[in-house]
Amino acid sequence: SQQGEEDPQALSIQEGENATMNCSYKTSINNLQWYRQNSGRGLVHLILIRSNEREKHSGRLRVTLDTSKKSSSLLITASRAADTASYFCATPDSGNTPLVFGKGTRLSVIA
Amino acid sequence: EAQVTQNPRYLITVTGKKLTVTCSQNMNHEYMSWYRQDPGLGLRQIYYSMNVEVTDKGDVPEGYKVSRKEKRNFPLILESPSPNQTSLYFCASSFQGQFGGELFFGEGSRLTVL
Numbered sequence: 001s002q003q004g005e006e007d008p009q010a011l012s013i014q015e016g017e018n019a020t021m022n023c024s025y026k027t028s029i030n031n032l033q034w035y036r037q038n039s040g041r042g043l044v045h046l047i048l049i050r051s052n053e054r055e056k057h058s059g060r061l062r063v064t065l066d067t068s069k070k071s072s073s074l075l076i077t078a079s080r081a082a083d084t085a086s087y088f089c090a091t092p093d094s095g096n097t098p099l100v101f102g103k104g105t106r107l108s109v110i111a
Numbered sequence: 112e113a114q115v116t117q118n119p120r121y122l123i124t125v126t127g128k129k130l131t132v133t134c135s136q137n138m139n140h141e142y143m144s145w146y147r148q149d150p151g152l153g154l155r156q157i158y159y160s161m162n163v164e165v166t167d168k169g170d171v172p173e174g175y176k177v178s179r180k181e182k183r184n185f186p187l188i189l190e191s192p193s194p195n196q197t198s199l200y201f202c203a204s205s206f207q208g209q210f211g212g213e214l215f216f217g218e219g220s221r222l223t224v225l
Contacts, residue, residue: 033213042115042201042216043154088154090214098144098169099214103153 004032004072004089004102012108019076021105023089024069032065032072033099035088043088046074081111113138117202117217124192125225132187132220134202142205142212143185144169145177147198148219154201160185192224 007022023032031050035043049056049065049072056063062075076083086106090099115136124130136143144159146169156169160179174196176188185204189196200220205212 035214040199040219040221042218043203043214044216045213048213098142098156098159100156100170101146101154103151 004091004100006087006089006102006105008105009103010106010108012110013079015079015081015109015111017079019079019083019107019109021074021087021107023072023074023102025072025089025091026070028067029091031092032063033090034061034063034072034074035090035101037086037088037104039085046087076107079107079109081109083107084109113215115202115204115215115217117200117220119220120218121221123223123225126193127191130189130192130222132189132200132202132222134185134187134217135183136185136202136204136215137183138204138206138215139182140204140206140212140215141182142207143179144203144205144214145175145185145187146201146203147171148201149198157187157200189222192222194224196222197224198222 004023004025033048034046037043047058049063060077065072086104088101088104090101118133141162145157146154148154155171158177160166202217203214205214
Protein backbone atom coordinates (compact mmCIF):
# COMPACT_ATOMS: atom_id res chain seq x y z
CA SER A 1 0.00 0.00 0.00
CA GLN A 2 1.16 3.52 -0.62
CA GLN A 3 2.50 5.46 2.27
CA GLY A 4 3.15 9.14 2.69
CA GLU A 5 6.78 9.74 3.45
CA GLU A 6 7.72 12.63 5.67
CA ASP A 7 10.94 14.54 5.37
CA PRO A 8 13.02 15.18 7.37
CA GLN A 9 12.79 12.29 9.82
CA ALA A 10 13.86 14.60 12.62
CA LEU A 11 14.08 18.36 13.00
CA SER A 12 15.45 20.45 15.84
CA ILE A 13 14.88 24.20 16.00
CA GLN A 14 14.92 27.07 18.45
CA GLU A 15 11.75 28.46 19.91
CA GLY A 16 10.38 31.23 17.72
CA GLU A 17 11.73 29.75 14.49
CA ASN A 18 9.54 28.28 11.78
CA ALA A 19 9.41 24.53 11.20
CA THR A 20 8.72 23.00 7.81
CA MET A 21 7.94 19.35 7.22
CA ASN A 22 7.29 17.72 3.90
CA CYS A 23 5.25 14.75 2.80
CA SER A 24 5.41 12.91 -0.51
CA TYR A 25 2.96 10.31 -1.72
CA LYS A 26 2.69 8.02 -4.69
CA THR A 27 -0.78 7.96 -6.22
CA SER A 28 -3.71 10.30 -6.73
CA ILE A 29 -5.52 11.25 -3.56
CA ASN A 30 -8.83 12.76 -2.47
CA ASN A 31 -7.34 14.49 0.50
CA LEU A 32 -4.27 14.63 2.68
CA GLN A 33 -4.31 14.99 6.44
CA TRP A 34 -1.72 15.98 9.01
CA TYR A 35 -1.66 14.65 12.55
CA ARG A 36 0.39 15.35 15.63
CA GLN A 37 1.49 12.88 18.29
CA ASN A 38 2.96 13.81 21.63
CA SER A 39 5.31 11.14 22.90
CA GLY A 40 3.45 7.86 23.37
CA ARG A 41 0.03 9.51 23.17
CA GLY A 42 -2.78 9.23 20.69
CA LEU A 43 -2.61 11.11 17.41
CA VAL A 44 -4.49 14.36 17.09
CA HIS A 45 -5.87 15.64 13.81
CA LEU A 46 -4.41 19.00 12.76
CA ILE A 47 -5.67 19.80 9.30
CA LEU A 48 -7.18 18.24 6.17
CA ILE A 49 -6.52 19.58 2.70
CA ARG A 50 -8.53 18.37 -0.27
CA SER A 51 -7.07 17.61 -3.66
CA ASN A 52 -8.63 20.73 -5.19
CA GLU A 53 -7.08 23.00 -2.55
CA ARG A 54 -3.56 24.39 -2.74
CA GLU A 55 -3.16 25.98 0.65
CA LYS A 56 -4.90 25.94 4.00
CA HIS A 57 -4.30 27.75 7.27
CA SER A 58 -5.18 26.97 10.86
CA GLY A 59 -3.73 29.25 13.49
CA ARG A 60 0.06 28.96 13.24
CA LEU A 61 -0.21 26.06 10.81
CA ARG A 62 0.01 26.41 7.06
CA VAL A 63 -0.39 23.42 4.78
CA THR A 64 0.26 23.37 1.07
CA LEU A 65 -0.55 20.69 -1.45
CA ASP A 66 1.02 20.26 -4.86
CA THR A 67 -0.77 17.43 -6.63
CA SER A 68 1.48 17.69 -9.68
CA LYS A 69 4.47 16.86 -7.49
CA LYS A 70 2.47 14.61 -5.18
CA SER A 71 3.74 16.48 -2.16
CA SER A 72 2.52 18.50 0.79
CA SER A 73 4.23 20.66 3.35
CA LEU A 74 3.33 21.62 6.89
CA LEU A 75 4.69 24.90 8.18
CA ILE A 76 4.52 25.77 11.87
CA THR A 77 5.29 29.44 12.41
CA ALA A 78 6.77 30.96 15.56
CA SER A 79 7.30 27.55 17.10
CA ARG A 80 6.97 26.93 20.81
CA ALA A 81 8.44 24.27 23.09
CA ALA A 82 4.93 22.80 23.31
CA ASP A 83 5.07 22.05 19.57
CA THR A 84 7.62 19.34 20.28
CA ALA A 85 5.98 16.20 18.91
CA SER A 86 5.93 13.85 15.95
CA TYR A 87 3.98 14.95 12.90
CA PHE A 88 2.43 12.54 10.44
CA CYS A 89 0.84 12.93 7.07
CA ALA A 90 -1.89 10.50 6.06
CA THR A 91 -3.43 9.76 2.71
CA PRO A 92 -5.96 7.28 1.38
CA ASP A 93 -4.24 4.38 -0.29
CA SER A 94 -6.52 4.76 -3.27
CA GLY A 95 -9.96 6.19 -3.90
CA ASN A 96 -11.81 3.91 -1.54
CA THR A 97 -9.45 2.77 1.18
CA PRO A 98 -8.51 3.83 4.65
CA LEU A 99 -5.85 6.33 5.55
CA VAL A 100 -2.24 5.22 5.44
CA PHE A 101 0.22 7.04 7.66
CA GLY A 102 3.82 7.95 7.03
CA LYS A 103 6.54 7.32 9.59
CA GLY A 104 6.49 10.88 10.81
CA THR A 105 8.82 13.79 11.45
CA ARG A 106 10.06 14.22 15.02
CA LEU A 107 10.15 17.90 15.82
CA SER A 108 12.08 19.21 18.80
CA VAL A 109 11.64 22.85 19.73
CA ILE A 110 14.30 24.03 22.12
CA ALA A 111 13.40 26.82 24.53
CA GLU B 112 -16.86 14.79 25.96
CA ALA B 113 -16.21 13.20 22.56
CA GLN B 114 -13.68 10.47 22.97
CA VAL B 115 -12.29 7.10 22.01
CA THR B 116 -11.57 4.96 25.05
CA GLN B 117 -9.19 2.03 25.05
CA ASN B 118 -8.60 -0.50 27.80
CA PRO B 119 -6.28 -1.59 29.16
CA ARG B 120 -3.76 1.19 28.69
CA TYR B 121 -0.89 -1.02 29.74
CA LEU B 122 -0.67 -4.79 29.76
CA ILE B 123 2.07 -7.35 30.25
CA THR B 124 1.12 -10.86 29.32
CA VAL B 125 2.71 -14.16 28.35
CA THR B 126 2.85 -15.99 25.06
CA GLY B 127 -0.36 -17.80 24.23
CA LYS B 128 -2.63 -16.20 26.79
CA LYS B 129 -5.66 -14.81 24.97
CA LEU B 130 -6.38 -11.17 25.52
CA THR B 131 -8.81 -8.52 24.35
CA VAL B 132 -8.20 -4.81 24.04
CA THR B 133 -11.47 -2.93 24.13
CA CYS B 134 -12.27 0.22 22.19
CA SER B 135 -15.36 2.33 22.58
CA GLN B 136 -16.35 5.64 21.00
CA ASN B 137 -19.19 7.95 21.98
CA MET B 138 -19.45 9.96 18.74
CA ASN B 139 -21.76 7.63 16.77
CA HIS B 140 -19.01 7.09 14.20
CA GLU B 141 -19.51 4.47 11.54
CA TYR B 142 -15.83 3.92 10.85
CA MET B 143 -13.44 2.37 13.39
CA SER B 144 -9.91 1.09 13.00
CA TRP B 145 -7.00 -0.48 14.85
CA TYR B 146 -3.37 0.46 14.30
CA ARG B 147 -0.14 -0.71 15.78
CA GLN B 148 2.86 1.57 16.12
CA ASP B 149 6.40 0.25 16.22
CA PRO B 150 9.70 2.17 16.18
CA GLY B 151 10.89 2.75 12.65
CA LEU B 152 7.74 1.31 11.12
CA GLY B 153 5.23 4.04 11.83
CA LEU B 154 1.53 3.30 12.16
CA ARG B 155 0.27 0.20 10.43
CA GLN B 156 -3.38 -0.67 10.13
CA ILE B 157 -4.50 -4.01 11.53
CA TYR B 158 -8.25 -4.10 10.85
CA TYR B 159 -10.95 -1.61 10.13
CA SER B 160 -14.73 -1.53 10.12
CA MET B 161 -16.94 0.64 7.96
CA ASN B 162 -20.05 -0.15 10.00
CA VAL B 163 -21.70 -2.72 12.25
CA GLU B 164 -20.96 -6.29 11.18
CA VAL B 165 -18.57 -5.06 8.45
CA THR B 166 -14.85 -5.60 9.03
CA ASP B 167 -11.85 -5.70 6.70
CA LYS B 168 -8.19 -6.55 6.97
CA GLY B 169 -5.61 -3.82 7.03
CA ASP B 170 -1.93 -4.22 6.28
CA VAL B 171 -0.97 -6.44 9.22
CA PRO B 172 -3.98 -8.55 10.28
CA GLU B 173 -2.15 -11.80 11.07
CA GLY B 174 -2.59 -12.90 14.66
CA TYR B 175 -5.51 -10.56 15.33
CA LYS B 176 -9.28 -10.77 15.26
CA VAL B 177 -11.93 -8.08 15.57
CA SER B 178 -15.68 -7.87 15.82
CA ARG B 179 -18.18 -5.06 15.37
CA LYS B 180 -21.45 -6.10 16.94
CA GLU B 181 -22.34 -2.62 18.11
CA LYS B 182 -21.58 0.71 16.52
CA ARG B 183 -19.70 2.07 19.51
CA ASN B 184 -17.42 -0.91 20.24
CA PHE B 185 -14.60 -2.45 18.24
CA PRO B 186 -12.55 -4.88 20.34
CA LEU B 187 -9.19 -6.23 19.21
CA ILE B 188 -8.60 -9.86 20.09
CA LEU B 189 -5.26 -11.61 20.28
CA GLU B 190 -6.12 -15.30 20.43
CA SER B 191 -2.57 -16.50 21.06
CA PRO B 192 -0.25 -13.54 21.58
CA SER B 193 3.38 -13.81 20.57
CA PRO B 194 6.35 -11.56 21.42
CA ASN B 195 6.25 -9.96 17.96
CA GLN B 196 2.88 -8.49 18.91
CA THR B 197 4.55 -6.38 21.57
CA SER B 198 3.60 -2.91 20.42
CA LEU B 199 1.66 0.27 21.05
CA TYR B 200 -1.90 -0.12 19.80
CA PHE B 201 -4.29 2.63 18.81
CA CYS B 202 -7.98 2.55 18.11
CA ALA B 203 -9.45 5.32 15.97
CA SER B 204 -12.86 6.31 14.69
CA SER B 205 -14.30 8.64 12.13
CA PHE B 206 -17.71 9.82 10.99
CA GLN B 207 -16.87 9.75 7.32
CA GLY B 208 -14.11 7.19 7.14
CA GLN B 209 -11.20 7.97 4.93
CA PHE B 210 -12.79 10.50 2.62
CA GLY B 211 -13.51 13.61 4.55
CA GLY B 212 -13.56 12.97 8.23
CA GLU B 213 -10.76 13.33 10.66
CA LEU B 214 -9.74 10.32 12.68
CA PHE B 215 -10.16 10.47 16.43
CA PHE B 216 -7.61 8.37 18.28
CA GLY B 217 -7.64 6.71 21.65
CA GLU B 218 -4.76 7.22 24.04
CA GLY B 219 -3.15 3.93 23.14
CA SER B 220 -2.63 0.52 24.73
CA ARG B 221 0.93 -0.56 25.35
CA LEU B 222 1.15 -4.32 25.17
CA THR B 223 4.14 -6.43 26.13
CA VAL B 224 4.12 -10.14 25.36
CA LEU B 225 6.79 -12.14 27.19
